[in-house]
Amino acid sequence: MPDDLMSSSVPLRAALTDRSVFITNETGLYQNKGRHGEMSTTTFEAAAVAQHPEQKGHTAPPSRCGTPATAPLAAWRLRKATEYIEANLADAVRLANLAEAAGLTRMHFAAQFKAATGQRPHDYLLRRRIERAQDLLASTDHPIVHVAMDVGFQTQAHFASVFKRFAGDTPSRWRHRHRKRSAA
Structure with a gap:
């Protein structure tokens, strides 16, 4: 890539394909890194096709950057x-x-x-389980192991580690602090 492109304030965009990486800005395609790592400067026309395929009747390489x-x-x-x-x-x-x-x-x-x-579906599920566990911890005197089982955890240890990750405290400390706040 020419040095002036790296220092320019023009934003660069990359489009990935299974064979190449196209690095572009508004004016065109500057370099193409091939599958085996070789670098070559491409023509402005190739850049136009990559950026505006509808004008040439070509399909653009699928973009894996920018908006999802x-x-x-x-x-x-x-x-x-x-x-x-x-x-x-x-x-x-x-x-x-x-x-x-x-x-x-x-x-x-x-x-x-x-x-x-x-969120990933698994993270959402864990968050909902912890929220439900917080409700149970605040409203019941059930042992923590029963709360863990009631919200779908197989072991109290796994429950405690996930609870701490989401709530910032262990289940027993969280329950103790929550009850102190409720009593005050």
């Missing part, structure tokens, strides 16, 4: 998935089950769920 290509999960599909999670918090919830509830394949569901919520 995955559309968010439709509202009704998201509602179906969250309803499934809520109804099965205490049970094993698998990605395949969530995808089936939403009527999609696992991979499409996972990508669209993340686009819609900003």
Whole structure:
């Protein structure tokens, strides 16, 4: 890439394909790094085709940078998935089950769920389990191991580590502090 491009204030954009990386700005394509690492300067016309394929009748290489290509999960599909999670918090919830509830394949569901919520389905499930555990810890005197089982964790140790990651404290300390605040 010419040095003046690296020092320019013009934003660069990259488009990845299975064979090449195209680095561009508004004026055209500057370099093409081939599959085997060789570098070559390309022509302005190739840049125009890469940036504006509709003008030449070509298809552009798929872009993997910039805005995400995955559309968010439709509202009704998201509602179906969250309803499934809520109804099965205490049970094993698998990605395949969530995808089936939403009527999609696992991979499409996972990508669209993340686009819609900003979280992976598993992270959302863990967050909901911890929120439900907080409700139980605040409103009952159940032992922590029972709370862990009631919200779908197989062991108290796993529950405690996930709880601390999400809530910032262990379940017993959280319960103790919450009860102190409620009593005051």
